[in-house]
Amino acid sequence: MPIPLIDLRRQHRSIRKRLQSAIKRVLKSGQFVLGEDVARFEREWAAYCGVAHAVGTGSGAAALHLALLVLDIGPGDEVITVPFTFIATVSEITRTGARPVFVDIEPRSYTLDVEKLAEKIEREYVFHERIGYLVNRTTWRRLKAIVPVHLYGQMADMRPILELARRYHLRVVEDAAQAHGAEYRMEPEARPFKAGSLGDLGCFSFYPTKNLGACGEAGAIVTQNAAWAERLRRLVNNGRADAHQHLEEGFNYRLDTLQAAILRAKLRYLDRWNERRRELAALYREKLADVEEIVLPEEMPYGRHVYHRYVIRVPDRDRVRRQLGEAGIETAVTYPVPLHLQPAYRHLGYRPGDFPVAEACARTVLCLPLYPELREKDVARIARALRAALRSGR
Ligand SMILES: Cc1ncc(COP(=O)(O)O)c(C=O)c1O
Structure with a gap:
């Protein structure tokens, strides 16, 4: 018998009743866009991650795009990340108009090498007092954020990353697409933090093969910041503030209601x-x-x-x-x-x-x-x- 890399059929067989009743509930409600299941999943995912807010998105890529947008990252900016990740980490930086800048990974955790990160910042950027940002000595672009990627299920070394971010006024967006439920301790005996909860914003993918996977495309952004969460909730929904008011242009980046119901059924496992x-x-x-x-x-x-x-x-x-x-x-x-x-x-x-x-x-x-x-x-x-x-x- 061949052994597949992953077998979602076995997982789905083991929880078939719960999945079927979640799907039936949505079919019966007739509400296929937003609604109760999306709102409840957002609350349940925020609680799981130990943060105040979660906003569902249509994919992990959409989550990364919007997380960078609410931080006002765009043309003229640079964002540091790693070259050893799925392309969406980087393509969503580019999509905002910003330029991705790479720092190597370290070979034990396969995540951002914090020593090389510090060296790069110190060697290639200078703090510009008037604008309040680090500026690249060659390109004259502003360095706005770091996107650590928690690869293969393990978090990057967040404490030194957060210290550098604080020192240099940088934002941190965690790419937690591969790390649902992974944890980080600031001190050996301290209480652990869940992936996504330490940076300014954390981004998740619920692509079917992820540790928590939908039966289709799905993602989420988590944050402690209520104003960002409110804006994100508008941005995923075409900028809608209410039925007829668009405060700004947004996207159709909504988390699908059927997927939210399926994710709720699976989250308990x-x-x-x-x-x-x-x-x-x-x-x-x-x-x-x-x-x-x-x-x-x-x-x-x-x-x-x-x-x-x-x-x-x-x-x-x-x-x-x-x-x-x-x-x-x-x-x-x-x-x-x-x-x-x-x-x-x-x-x-x-x-x-x-x-x-x-x-x-x-x-x-x-x-x-x-x-x-x-x-x-x-x-x-x-x-x-x-x-x-x-x-x-x-
Ligand atoms: C590290 C990483 N970032 C971002 C993404 C993008 O997520 P999605 O495929 O849901 O857009 C993935 C998904 O494969 C990923 O593994």
């Missing part, structure tokens, strides 16, 4: 599912800890990993991947080409070698199957097949 992902990740570690050639995912001491993806690094990755495929094991590579080397970003002027960690990860990362319904015997089989593939290459 998220912690259980995340816990199961962690157990399976621990099992992978147990089975693979002695394999010297590979690098296993590491949980950073500051946080709680929710293993959106189980990503290892392997030499000769493409051959290993092929052999796993021949053994009936589906894998994925996220991401084989870092964004600074994508044709879409040629105009930014980056070259191979500019972000060596992202480039090395792009050559070696391999995502193994991981989802709450994966069986322990599947993990054992994957580990055996991986060992065999590595042996045959020696």
Whole structure:
């Protein structure tokens, strides 16, 4: 029997009754746009993340776009993020008219390298007293924000990021698309913060394969700021303040009502599912800890990993991947080409070698199957097949 990378059918089978009754409720109500399920999901998601407000959106990309817009980011501005992420993190910066600026990731967490971030800011920007922003010494654009990406289910090291942001008057938009329920501790014994709740705004995708996934496209923005939340709620709905008043132009970026109902039905399982992902990740570690050639995912001491993806690094990755495929094991590579080397970003002027960690990860990362319904015997089989593939290459 082949082992797929992810199997949503199994998840949906296990909660079929709840999903069906959520869908029936919406069909019966006849309300397919906004309404009670969207409003309730927003409240429930805000409560889950430990923030005051959540605004549903049509996708994670829409969430990022609007989060940057409410911070007045646009032409003449720069936003720092990483080159090792899904393209939407960067394309939504560009969409505002701002210029994305990359800082490399660090190799243990695969997230923004905070030392390189500080170095870049100090080397390339100067604080402009009159306008109150850091200004790029070469491009003369204003640096407005940092977008850390919590990749594969683990948060970036937020404390130093927030300290730099405070020092230099920068906003922080968390890309938490892959980190529903991941946590961060400011101090070893302190209470943990949920992904999305530490920056000025946090953005989520509920793409079907995410830890909390819709049965279609969906996303959300979370924030503690009531004024931003109010404006976001207008912006997702064509700028509508009420039935006939548009305070500004907005977008059709609404969270779909059926998706909101489905997300509400699934949210109650998220912690259980995340816990199961962690157990399976621990099992992978147990089975693979002695394999010297590979690098296993590491949980950073500051946080709680929710293993959106189980990503290892392997030499000769493409051959290993092929052999796993021949053994009936589906894998994925996220991401084989870092964004600074994508044709879409040629105009930014980056070259191979500019972000060596992202480039090395792009050559070696391999995502193994991981989802709450994966069986322990599947993990054992994957580990055996991986060992065999590595042996045959020696
Ligand atoms: C890190 C990251 N950012 C942004 C997005 C965009 O989310 P969506 O696909 O819902 O637009 C994704 C989704 O794949 C993602 O993984």
